[in-house]
Amino acid sequence: MSKLxxxxxxxxxxxxxxxxxxxxxxxxxxxxxxKGCLTVLEDGNLAFAETLEGSQNNINLxxxxxxxxxxxxxxxxxxxxxxxxxxxxxxxxYTGPLYKKFYLAARKKRGQDSxxxxxxxxxxxxxxxxxxxxxxxxxxxxxPFFRHxxxxxxxxx
Amino acid sequence: xxxxxxxxxxxxxxxWLNKIMKGENRMGKNNGKLGVEELVSKxxxxxxFIILKLDVxxxxxxxxxxxxxxxxxxxxxxxxxSAAYSGDDGSKKANPGPLLLRDGTTVLSGAGLKYExxxxxxxxxxxxxxxxxxxxxxxxxxxxxxxxxxxxxxxxVPMESIASARPQRLDISPYRYCHFWDTGDQxxxxxxxxxxxxxxxxxxxxxxxxxxxxxxxxxxxxALKEPGRISQINLTAGADYSGDPPFENEVNRxxxxxxxxxxxxxxxxxxxxxxxxxxxxxxxxRIYDExxxxxxxxxxxxxxxxLFKWICPGKEKWLGxxxxxxxxxxxxxxxxxxxxxxxxxxxxxxxxxxxxxTIDEALKSNFEACEFFSKHGVVFLxxxxxxxxxxxxxxxxxxxxxxxxxLVKGLHExxxxxxxxxxxxxxxxxGNHGDSDLERID
Numbered sequence: 278m279s280k281l282x283x284x285x286x287x288x289x290x291x292x293x294x295x296x297x298x299x300x301x302x303x304x305x306x307x308x309x310x311x312k313g314c315l316t317v318l319e320d321g322n323l324a325f326a327e328t329l330e331g332s333q334n335n336i337n338l339x340x341x342x343x344x345x346x347x348x349x350x351x352x353x354x355x356x357x358x359x360x361x362x363x364x365x366x367x368x369x370x371y372t373g374p375l376y377k378k379f380y381l382a383a384r385k386k387r388g389q390d391s392x393x394x395x396x397x398x399x400x401x402x403x404x405x406x407x408x409x410x411x412x413x414x415x416x417x418x419x420x421p422f423f424r425h426x427x428x429x430x431x432x433x434x
Numbered sequence: 435x436x437x438x439x440x441x442x443x444x445x446x447x448x449x450w451l452n453k454i455m456k457g458e459n460r461m462g463k464n465n466g467k468l469g470v471e472e473l474v475s476k477x478x479x480x481x482x483f484i485i486l487k488l489d490v491x492x493x494x495x496x497x498x499x500x501x502x503x504x505x506x507x508x509x510x511x512x513x514x515x516s517a518a519y520s521g522d523d524g525s526k527k528a529n530p531g532p533l534l535l536r537d538g539t540t541v542l543s544g545a546g547l548k549y550e551x552x553x554x555x556x557x558x559x560x561x562x563x564x565x566x567x568x569x570x571x572x573x574x575x576x577x578x579x580x581x582x583x584x585x586x587x588x589x590x591v592p593m594e595s596i597a598s599a600r601p602q603r604l605d606i607s608p609y610r611y612c613h614f615w616d617t618g619d620q621x622x623x624x625x626x627x628x629x630x631x632x633x634x635x636x637x638x639x640x641x642x643x644x645x646x647x648x649x650x651x652x653x654x655x656x657a658l659k660e661p662g663r664i665s666q667i668n669l670t671a672g673a674d675y676s677g678d679p680p681f682e683n684e685v686n687r688x689x690x691x692x693x694x695x696x697x698x699x700x701x702x703x704x705x706x707x708x709x710x711x712x713x714x715x716x717x718x719x720r721i722y723d724e725x726x727x728x729x730x731x732x733x734x735x736x737x738x739x740x741l742f743k744w745i746c747p748g749k750e751k752w753l754g755x756x757x758x759x760x761x762x763x764x765x766x767x768x769x770x771x772x773x774x775x776x777x778x779x780x781x782x783x784x785x786x787x788x789x790x791x792t793i794d795e796a797l798k799s800n801f802e803a804c805e806f807f808s809k810h811g812v813v814f815l816x817x818x819x820x821x822x823x824x825x826x827x828x829x830x831x832x833x834x835x836x837x838x839x840x841l842v843k844g845l846h847e848x849x850x851x852x853x854x855x856x857x858x859x860x861x862x863x864x865g866n867h868g869d870s871d872l873e874r875i876d
Contacts, residue, residue, distance in 0.1 A: 303875070336874070336875055336876075339537065339874045339875050340875045342483075342536070342537050343481035343482070343483060343537065343875065344481070367536060368536045368537075369536070369537055369538040370538065371538055371601065371602065371862055372534075372577060372578055372601045372602065372662075372663070373575070373578045374509075374578075376662065377661060377662060380661055380662035381661060381662075384661070392662060393662070395538065
């Protein structure tokens with residue numbers, strides 16, 4: 278069963294959403310890349326195209342798959358609704374139907390001289406609501422001493 | 435040139451050999467019999483996928499009945515072995531194309547052939563899985579059938595008999611006969627252009643030696659229409675030493691074929707590789723000047739001087755090892771650093787009775803070769819030796835898996851230190867070389 282709720286899936290499928298993939302290199306240095314083509318597959322896994330074979334993002338993803346490391350995807354809607362998805366790269370396709378679908382979509386978007394290197398499939402493991410209101414509520418409950426007294430919910434006027 | 439003398443003056447040789455040979459003592463303890471998972475633990479910086487690939491290359495695969503049925507689907511159907519050179523009329527059971535691991539690693543596993551201790555491929559719930567001794571190991575897939583398979587050229591020749599497809603590469607053999615076999619001088623590990631059963635070259639009306647360059651042109655043109663499929667063309671053939679100087683007729687043939695292929699491209703050069711004998715500098719220059727070829731690969735096969743003479747008698751007889759090495763080095767002056775390759779058949783140097791007695795000796799020799807070629811801008815790559823039934827080395831034992839793991843790790847480190855990559859022979863295009871696969875995370 279997919280870890281992604283309908284709300285998350287809808288947000289990912291919304292073209293207006295911002296989608297970012299974050300990986301790390303062998304020394305732990307982070308690298309973030311926009312992935313507008315991020316989508317949800319029928320089996321609940323996530324997929325996006327990698328444009329360049331030699332990109333830092335692609336190298337980090339190969340390393341993550343080879344050595345069982347997590348990557349993170351962030352999706353943010355135009356109303357500020359934000360989710361972070363932690364997952365593991367499961368598969369990299371550079372031939373076959375899934376690859377061809379993304380390849381043709383890239384052609385349509387960027388013109389006849391464009392291409393992609395491959396398609397990454399990520400298995401989502403954990404989803405976190407990172408929307409400001411949701412995070413604020415949790416933070417207030419967990420750490421009430423961190424709140425400033427001049428906040429409307431704290432100070433008697 | 436005197437290669438032995440050149441080897442002696444290599445800078446950094448001792449450093450690299452010492453660094454890479456550190457696995458020496460560990461091998462002895464375990465008698466070299468470690469399996470994939472044990473080696474994954476022992477070599478944590480080498481991907482499990484690469485170690486698995488090496489083992490699958492070494493042992494081969496066998497399809498279960500349900501997997502065999504599943505690959506008859508039009509998505510997977512490559513071609514029946516019996517129809518490999520006359521086209522697929524759909525009436526016989528087909529074999530699948532190269533195996534693909536989840537990370538995209540290509541494995542040329544040779545489905546449809548017989549192996550002593552193969553991995554088995556099952557088809558479960560619409561997916562393929564690799565099993566070893568009844569245990570599920572890994573989800574796998576097969577290279578999809580390219581769109582041009584099943585089509586014919588304007589002369590009625592089935593296109594899949596002209597070019598075979600790897601995931602992103604076209605393989606073309608313009609001349610399907612090796613004349614080293616005429617005098618029994620074929621390389622002792624070789625099963626090229628045989629039926630994989632008998633030690634003889636195929637040569638009958640269903641197996642024409644020479645391919646018409648126009649059929650090649652049309653096949654390439656058709657294959658390139660498939661979106662996102664092909665990004666490299668590879669040529670290789672049997673050795674034809676006729677002509678003056680030797681191999682002149684073969685060179686002329688390749689030039690015609692490459693010119694025909696080149697008509698498909700807007701640019702002067704196109705991503706391509708020619709795996710061929712060691713030509714003279716004049717012949718190499720002609721190929722470079724008269725065609726759009728971008729990479730040349732005279733395979734050395736075996737580095738050790740004595741073993742080269744024993745294992746590759748045809749190559750020794752017609753040109754000799756020193757010429758083979760000189761040709762690769764000369765080619766760098768023409769094609770440029772990193773655009774000349776040479777492969778060797780890893781493990782054949784341990785064949786009995788004259789081969790290396792220990793894998794440490796074998797590794798030392800191969801790392802010396804890699805250091806030598808890398809220093810001169812030549813990419814030295816390994817491929818896993820399998821003692822085919824139709825080769826002179828039939829029945830010989832391969833080195834243990836750990837030899838291959840140490841080998842690919844060492845070769846990769848040496849080439850990396852020299853700033854060499856092997857984009858011509860990477861995981862997408864070739865699939866034969868575990869050492870080039872390791873470059874993916876550099």
